Structure formats: structure tokens, C-alpha cells
Amino acid sequence: MTGALHRIVPLLDVPEEELSVRDGYFDLLAGQPVRSTRRAQSMWLNDIGAGLYDMVHPVTRLIAPESRRVPERLALEWGSTVLDLGCGPANITVSLAHAVGERGLVVGLDVSEKMLARAVRRTAEPNVGYVRADAERLPLRDESVDALCSSVVLQLVENVDAVVDHIARVVRPGGRVALSATAAGYGLARRLTPHVGSFAGAHMFEPDELPSRLADRGFTGIRSRTHGMLQFVDARKRPA
Numbered sequence: 001m002t003g004a005l006h007r008i009v010p011l012l013d014v015p016e017e018e019l020s021v022r023d024g025y026f027d028l029l030a031g032q033p034v035r036s037t038r039r040a041q042s043m044w045l046n047d048i049g050a051g052l053y054d055m056v057h058p059v060t061r062l063i064a065p066e067s068r069r070v071p072e073r074l075a076l077e078w079g080s081t082v083l084d085l086g087c088g089p090a091n092i093t094v095s096l097a098h099a100v101g102e103r104g105l106v107v108g109l110d111v112s113e114k115m116l117a118r119a120v121r122r123t124a125e126p127n128v129g130y131v132r133a134d135a136e137r138l139p140l141r142d143e144s145v146d147a148l149c150s151s152v153v154l155q156l157v158e159n160v161d162a163v164v165d166h167i168a169r170v171v172r173p174g175g176r177v178a179l180s181a182t183a184a185g186y187g188l189a190r191r192l193t194p195h196v197g198s199f200a201g202a203h204m205f206e207p208d209e210l211p212s213r214l215a216d217r218g219f220t221g222i223r224s225r226t227h228g229m230l231q232f233v234d235a236r237k238r239p240a
């Protein structure tokens with residue numbers, strides 16, 4: 001077990017003796033087949049799709065600079081503990097690791113074995129560890145992380161409310177979140193999004209859907225921006 005995985009153990013709501021490391025990450029879904037009815041998510045579960053994502057991600061970064069600025073959006077400090085929910089192949093995870101320094105800790109969590117295999121291969125940073133789990137049954141303890149990012153994931157989950165409940169539960173009071181998801185958008189984008197969404201099986205969020213869910217769960221300072229078909233929402237959990 002790597003040093004980062006050791007440090008993740010106390011954050012998990014799972015007895016240590018039940019944790020097994022597979023391919024460099026804690027696999028909390030071992031032996032449980034994971035399938036998705038959503039076309040995009042089915043792709044991210046297989047090897048070819050996970051490989052194709054490497055080509056999609058640079059385009060997202062180019063057209064939506066917000067996706068390059070996650071450490072700044074979270075106002076990360078040295079020593080912070082951050083959860084990258086739906087980390088994929090670690091495109092953002094590694095930048096979080098650099099922002100929190102060696103005393104900090106980044107947990108990359110994803111449901112896809114193929115994405116996590118790529119993430120583990122790409123990560124040299126000793127303060128990052130990976131967990132395979134479902135965001136809808138997030139196995140982290142209450143108030144266990146200082147900050148959380150979830151980049152282009154929420155449109156793929158079956159139950160957004162369940163995931164946002166977990167997000168609100170695991171972030172400590174005063175902690176920040178930086179979320180992004182596919183959006184219904186405006187103008188020309190709005191004409192295309194119903195088709196894109198139904199083809200991909202992705203939910204296209206209306207402008208107020210994520211902000212109001214966060215507000216209902218005690219988040220404040222909610223900031224939302226939409227670039228084309230992507231919405232970015234940042235917020236802070238009300239301090240205790």
C-alpha cells in the first residue's frame with residue numbers, strides 16, 4: 001500500500017480489514033459489475049472510451065479555461081485534503097496535488113476501472129491516492145475533506161440529489177466546492193444541447209439546477225458561469 005493510500009484509510013467509512021488494493025487503488029466495488037444506461041458513461045467504463053477521453057479533455061481545457069483553474073477556484077492551501085470526485089484519468093487530480101503540497105492529500109475517486117488504471121499510471125505525486133467507488137454511495141466520512149472538485153461528472157450520474165447530498169456531507173464547514181457539468185446553455189448551444197444530451201445520455205443542467213441544490217444544502221457565495229455547453233459552479237459550505 002502506498003503512503004497516500006495509508007493516509008486515505010481514516011477518511012473512509014469502511015473498516016480497514018475490508019479494504020483491498022487492486023492495480024494501485026482501493027477497489028470498493030470489487031466483484032460488483034458496474035454498468036450504465038448512459039451512452040457517454042458506458043464509454044468511460046471501457047478501455048477505448050477511456051483512451052478517447054484523452055483527446056476530448058484538451059479541447060475542453062481550450063474552450064473552457066475554468067477547467068484549468070480548479071486549484072484557484074477552490075482557494076487551495078498547503079496541507080489541504082481534497083476529493084476529486086469522478087477523477088477520470090487524473091487530468092485535474094495532479095494539479096490539485098501540486099497545489100496542496102506534500103502535507104496535503106488528494107483522493108481521486110471514480111467508478112471506472114479503466115479510468116483509474118490510467119490515473120494510477122500517470123500519477124507520480126506521492127500525495128495522491130485513488131479509490132474506486134460510486135459517487136451515489138460515497139464511502140467517505142462526514143466532514144472529511146477541506147475541498148471537493150467534480151469536473152464534468154454530475155451529468156452522468158443516475159441520482160444527482162444523492163450525489164449532492166454526499167458532497168454536502170463530506171465537505172467540512174467552510175470548505176469549498178468547484179463543480180462543472182454539461183449545461184443546456186444559451187443561444188445556439190441551447191438549440192443543440194437537447195440533441196447532444198439525448199444522444200450521449202447526459203443530463204444538460206438548467207442554469208439554476210446546481211446552484212439551487214447547493215443553496216438548499218447550506219452552501220453560500222454560489223457563483224455560476226456557463227461557457228457553451230458547460231456550466232461551472234463554485235460555492236463554500238457555511239462555516240460552523
Ligand SMILES: C[S@@+](CC[C@H](N)C(=O)[O-])C[C@H]1O[C@@H](n2cnc3c(N)ncnc32)[C@H](O)[C@@H]1O
Binds near residue numbers: 089092109111112135
Ligand atoms: C467526463 S469524465 C471527467 C473526468 C475528469 N473529472 C476530468 O475532468 O477530466 C467523467 C468521469 O466521471 C466518472 N463517473 C461517472 N459516474 C460516476 C459515479 N457514479 N461515481 C464515480 N465516478 C463516476 C466516469 O467514470 C468518468 O471517469
